[in-house]
Amino acid sequence: MEVCLASDTAAGDSGSNQALAPVTISVAEACRITGLSRSYIYQAIKAKAFHTVTKGSRRLIDHDDLRRWAKVPS
Numbered sequence: 079m080e081v082c083l084a085s086d087t088a089a090g091d092s093g094s095n096q097a098l099a100p101v102t103i104s105v106a107e108a109c110r111i112t113g114l115s116r117s118y119i120y121q122a123i124k125a126k127a128f129h130t131v132t133k134g135s136r137r138l139i140d141h142d143d144l145r146r147w148a149k150v151p152s
Contacts, residue, residue, distance in 0.1 A: 102131065102138035112148045122147070
């Protein structure tokens, strides 16, 4: 699974062992997290329920937008 990552640490704080949070996730991962079907996720994408980006042929979903939309706890 390809995931874009972002660090919550400030620049220059290279000694920290904090975990990195995913910025974008695949449609398959969105289905797993929410328990919703693939077709339902694609309907939500079409309705612009959350921000997505396309990288090549892959559709990636903004993880925070998805969690807010689906009201999934962090």
